[in-house]
Amino acid sequence: MLLEINHLEKVYRTRFSKEVTNALQDVDFKVDKGEFIAIMGESGSGKTTLLNILATLDKPSNGSVILDGKDITKIKEKDLASFRLKNLGFVFQDFNLLDTLNVRDNIFLPLVLDRKKYQEMESRLTSVAKKLRIENLLNKRPFELSGGQKQRVAIARSLITHPQILLADEPTAALDYRNSEDLLNLFEDINLDGQTILMVTHSANAASHANRVLFIKDGRIFHQLYRGNKSNGEFSKDISLSMSALLGGE
Numbered sequence: 001m002l003l004e005i006n007h008l009e010k011v012y013r014t015r016f017s018k019e020v021t022n023a024l025q026d027v028d029f030k031v032d033k034g035e036f037i038a039i040m041g042e043s044g045s046g047k048t049t050l051l052n053i054l055a056t057l058d059k060p061s062n063g064s065v066i067l068d069g070k071d072i073t074k075i076k077e078k079d080l081a082s083f084r085l086k087n088l089g090f091v092f093q094d095f096n097l098l099d100t101l102n103v104r105d106n107i108f109l110p111l112v113l114d115r116k117k118y119q120e121m122e123s124r125l126t127s128v129a130k131k132l133r134i135e136n137l138l139n140k141r142p143f144e145l146s147g148g149q150k151q152r153v154a155i156a157r158s159l160i161t162h163p164q165i166l167l168a169d170e171p172t173a174a175l176d177y178r179n180s181e182d183l184l185n186l187f188e189d190i191n192l193d194g195q196t197i198l199m200v201t202h203s204a205n206a207a208s209h210a211n212r213v214l215f216i217k218d219g220r221i222f223h224q225l226y227r228g229n230k231s232n233g234e235f236s237k238d239i240s241l242s243m244s245a246l247l248g249g250e
């Protein structure tokens with residue numbers, strides 16, 4: 001088992017009022033190496049809060065997140081950046097590519113920050129660029145790329161560190177149907193290569209590309225579905241039904 005999330009709670013308190021939000025309540029699940037998990041739920045259900053805690057960008061009020069036997073919620077502030085660089089990959093909604101750098105240097109960035117040797121960087125780039133079919137884009141700047149090309153570059157950058165887990169928060173939210181499908185098919189491909197992926201989404205279609213879907217409601221895990229041998233279409237229908245149940249209450 002790669003990741004163990006134990007009784008996670010997150011309480012937000014506003015500073016000047018007594019208002020309390022229980023953004024996560026007793027969230028408990030395990031992730032095996034090589035899983036592709038989608039986390040679904042309506043707006044405000046706690047998806048981003050959960051992902052941010054798994055990403056060590058935020059701390060829980062209670063509970064633990066054990067990665068390789070170590071509680072990552074207890075990592076000291078000064079060690080967090082290095083921990084993230086070595087262990088986590090991120091795909092952001094707007095891709096966060098730097099227009100001042102060409103594609104090669106954008107992809108190198110996490111390795112530069114981690115002080116990897118140039119030869120090592122080159123050899124990793126060769127393989128990741130081939131996998132994502134962006135070999136001919138390396139000298140371009142992000143503003144010269146199409147949306148679909150940008151997302152390939154962003155995924156390459158997230159994979160070049162060989163992360164234990166790839167985290168994505170609504171990665172298809174800003175994409176049209178075709179680019180969404182391309183991204184999801186890429187996620188399926190890299191998952192088949194063994195990459196563990198956790199993706200937050202509110203789209204049943206996006207979630208149908210995962211192997212397991214966790215449904216979250218009012219900060220609690222409400223239900224989960226495994227894909228089994230179902231096709232994307234069949235699984236997508238099951239997911240939609242679960243979402244309707246979730247929205248409809250008990």
Ligand SMILES: Nc1ncnc2c1ncn2[C@@H]1O[C@H](COP(=O)(O)OP(=O)(O)O)[C@@H](O)[C@H]1O
Nearest residue numbers: 012021023041042043044045046047048049050
């Ligand atoms: N920084 C914050 N301060 C106070 N409340 C927050 C903060 N971030 C999120 N919340 C609240 O926590 C709940 C879960 O939010 P979030 O995790 O962003 O949901 P989702 O990503 O599923 O839309 C919501 O009620 C939201 O208003």
Ligand SMILES: [Mg+2]
Nearest residue numbers: 044047048049
């Ligand atoms: Mg969110």
